[in-house]
Amino acid sequence: MDWTAINPILLLASLMVAATPIILASVGELIVERAGVLNLGVEGMMITGAVCGFIVAVNTGSPVLGFIGAAIGGAILSLLFGFLTQFLLSNQVATGLALTLFGLGLSALMGQSYIGIKAPDFPDWHIPLLGDIPVIGPIVFQHDPMVYVGLAIVIAVWSFLKYSRAGLILRAVGENHEAAHALGYHVIRVRMLAIMFGGACAGLGGAYLSLVRVPQWTEGMTAGAGWIALAIVVFASWKPLRLLLGAYLFGGVTVLQLNLQAAGMAIPVEYLSMSPYLATIAVLVIMRAGRAPGSLGQSFHASR
Amino acid sequence: MIMLEKRAQPSRVWTLAAPIFAVLLTMICGGLLFAALGKDPFETIRTIFFDPLFSEFAWFYRPQLLIKGAPLVLIAIGLSFGFRAGIWNIGAEGQYIVGAICGAAVGLAFYPTESIFIFPMMIAAGVLGGTLWALIPGILKVKFDTNEILVSLMLVYVAEQLLASMALGALRNPDGMGFPGSRNLAKYDSATSWISENAGMHWGVVVALIAVIFAYVTLSRHLFGFNVRLAGQSPRAARFAGVNPSTLILICMGISGGLAGAAGLFEVAGPAGQISIDFNVGYGFTAIIVAFLGRLHPIGILLAAGLMALTYIGGEIAQSNLGLPGAAIQLMQGMLLFFLLMVDVLSNYRVTFRRARVI
Numbered sequence: 001m002d003w004t005a006i007n008p009i010l011l012l013a014s015l016m017v018a019a020t021p022i023i024l025a026s027v028g029e030l031i032v033e034r035a036g037v038l039n040l041g042v043e044g045m046m047i048t049g050a051v052c053g054f055i056v057a058v059n060t061g062s063p064v065l066g067f068i069g070a071a072i073g074g075a076i077l078s079l080l081f082g083f084l085t086q087f088l089l090s091n092q093v094a095t096g097l098a099l100t101l102f103g104l105g106l107s108a109l110m111g112q113s114y115i116g117i118k119a120p121d122f123p124d125w126h127i128p129l130l131g132d133i134p135v136i137g138p139i140v141f142q143h144d145p146m147v148y149v150g151l152a153i154v155i156a157v158w159s160f161l162k163y164s165r166a167g168l169i170l171r172a173v174g175e176n177h178e179a180a181h182a183l184g185y186h187v188i189r190v191r192m193l194a195i196m197f198g199g200a201c202a203g204l205g206g207a208y209l210s211l212v213r214v215p216q217w218t219e220g221m222t223a224g225a226g227w228i229a230l231a232i233v234v235f236a237s238w239k240p241l242r243l244l245l246g247a248y249l250f251g252g253v254t255v256l257q258l259n260l261q262a263a264g265m266a267i268p269v270e271y272l273s274m275s276p277y278l279a280t281i282a283v284l285v286i287m288r289a290g291r292a293p294g295s296l297g298q299s300f301h302a303s304r
Numbered sequence: 305m306i307m308l309e310k311r312a313q314p315s316r317v318w319t320l321a322a323p324i325f326a327v328l329l330t331m332i333c334g335g336l337l338f339a340a341l342g343k344d345p346f347e348t349i350r351t352i353f354f355d356p357l358f359s360e361f362a363w364f365y366r367p368q369l370l371i372k373g374a375p376l377v378l379i380a381i382g383l384s385f386g387f388r389a390g391i392w393n394i395g396a397e398g399q400y401i402v403g404a405i406c407g408a409a410v411g412l413a414f415y416p417t418e419s420i421f422i423f424p425m426m427i428a429a430g431v432l433g434g435t436l437w438a439l440i441p442g443i444l445k446v447k448f449d450t451n452e453i454l455v456s457l458m459l460v461y462v463a464e465q466l467l468a469s470m471a472l473g474a475l476r477n478p479d480g481m482g483f484p485g486s487r488n489l490a491k492y493d494s495a496t497s498w499i500s501e502n503a504g505m506h507w508g509v510v511v512a513l514i515a516v517i518f519a520y521v522t523l524s525r526h527l528f529g530f531n532v533r534l535a536g537q538s539p540r541a542a543r544f545a546g547v548n549p550s551t552l553i554l555i556c557m558g559i560s561g562g563l564a565g566a567a568g569l570f571e572v573a574g575p576a577g578q579i580s581i582d583f584n585v586g587y588g589f590t591a592i593i594v595a596f597l598g599r600l601h602p603i604g605i606l607l608a609a610g611l612m613a614l615t616y617i618g619g620e621i622a623q624s625n626l627g628l629p630g631a632a633i634q635l636m637q638g639m640l641l642f643f644l645l646m647v648d649v650l651s652n653y654r655v656t657f658r659r660a661r662v663i
């Protein structure tokens with residue numbers, strides 16, 4: 001094989017792009033889980049966001065509007081999950097699975113007349129000065145705006161959880177919903193807002209795939225990215241900054257295997273394509289997860 | 305104001321009525337969806353739910369019901385053990401694929417020898433393959449406390465890649481002029497799972513019915529079934545009663561994997577015929593809906609699988625006759641699970657109406 005075909009600077013630059021959908025989806029799920037809700041429907045919300053974003057962007061010609069549409073689409077779908085789990089107290093694992101199956105069907109139906117169309121161009125930013133730094137410039141500062149939006153959301157979530165009062169309430173609801181309820185916080189309201197935020201972020205992540213990464217609509221195009229995002233949240237021990245590490249690790253494996261495929265390594269393509277999933281399993285095994293939020297996955301019902 | 309009041313015990317009436325209610329709600333909402341797609345809702349619903357059984361071409365569709373239903377029953381029965389105990393194996397699709405690959409590989413290895421021992425060996429290989437694939441998340445959960453949901457699901461994507469590499473590489477038909485896909489096992493007498501192709505009977509149907517009876521007896525009459533139910537309802541009580549959680553996890557994962565592997569083998573040696581890149585059509589995921597719709601009860605699963613098989617066949621008829629998009633059927637199946645979970649609140653809670661007041 002031809003090692004010179006792999007350019008380390010390009011590799012690292014595409015690593016940041018490959019990690020972005022995972023960062024977006026997992027930071028949303030992190031907030032949901034810190035509020036004590038386990039939403040396994042990330043894959044369904046992501047693919048719905050992917051198709052909503054694609055439809056809006058193609059019809060308006062504006063990728064920015066596409067991303068907004070994707071966030072709204074994801075949030076609306078997550079409301080369905082929120083209604084069932086928070087008001088009708090259904091099992092969160094089963095409802096999350098249902099959301100994924102539903103989202104896969106819904107997106108396939110919505111997107112059937114959009115197959116084979118190219119998404120409108122979403123140009124990269126070339127940040128002046130910073131983008132001109134040799135080596136670091138092309139790796140970090142010459143991407144499309146969503147890469148930085150993703151990073152900004154992670155920083156915002158981190159400071160929200162660490163420094164704001166609302167973040168404290170959210171954590172209280174997630175750690176012990178009975179106690180939070182006794183203190184007078186609206187457990188259901190906090191959780192619904194968290195679920196909607198998670199849906200919007202998953203939608204953004206999906207749209208990043210259909211508008212930037214691929215950029216096309218194909219059925220089932222998320223190919224497990226939503227599940228990987230869930231795994232990254234566990235890997236990150238529910239801490240926002242460690243999430244970045246997990247997502248970049250995953251992005252690195254993805255990009256590296258794609259590069260090895262292109263460079264013609266002697267391993268069959270199928271085995272290289274397995275590697276991101278195997279890496280996710282390996283990470284789950286090696287990393288001892290930290291403590292999960294105390295009320296994670298439990299329904300809250302204020303009985304009297 | 306509408307209030308929910310927890311029942312001391314789940315209502316028996318609502319537990320049985322909820323699936324029927326959910327199906328009716330799905331028909332109504334499905335009808336609205338079809339109307340929105342510009343189809344006649346009544347005709348479409350009739351095509352999906354009644355034509356496969358009662359139309360003039362029903363003689364052709366009824367055998368299909370067995371073919372589509374058998375893998376769903378097999379997989380869902382296996383899943384129901386784990387789901388009852390709170391062990392979430394959602395990677396049945398992967399176990400189904402690996403079972404099919406292992407079983408088919410054994411059959412292909414003996415080609416063209418004819419012997420009555422080949423098919424039993426294929427079944428053993430299929431079951432073993434599925435079991436081992438399911439034990440990966442099981443063992444990782446027991447040893448390293450990893451999440452079995454995520455690991456079993458990741459292994460589905462790994463299995464799909466493995467399938468592609470087998471169909472293009474090791475198991476490719478040497479006489480196939482370079483086309484992907486293995487030899488046709490359905491045309492190899494010692495390896496086919498068909499009993500009567502015209503009647504839709506293959507060994508998978510027989511084994512599915514045996515599995516239903518076996519699961520029914522195990523769950524209602526055997527100590528293991530009691531332990532499974534106990535662990536699901538009260539893990540703490542189960543530990544005091546001497547149930548080893550690790551053993552339970554491994555057994556439940558093993559059973560579901562083995563049955564999914566068997567389902568994969570029967571499919572590949574009969575209806576599908578060959579290992580090809582996309583011989584799997586998502587039975588492993590639909591079976592999750594079947595398991596819940598059947599209330600995790602063997603008889604219920606049998607009925608639910610029949611209904612889901614009906615929507616598959618009816619959906620195909622609606623696709624060819626009415627031009628209904630295939631995704632609409634998939635959406636309707638997802639909707640069904642949603643409605644079921646929604647209606648389920650009535651079996652665990654009593655709805656009361658009273659004025660909100662400050663206490």
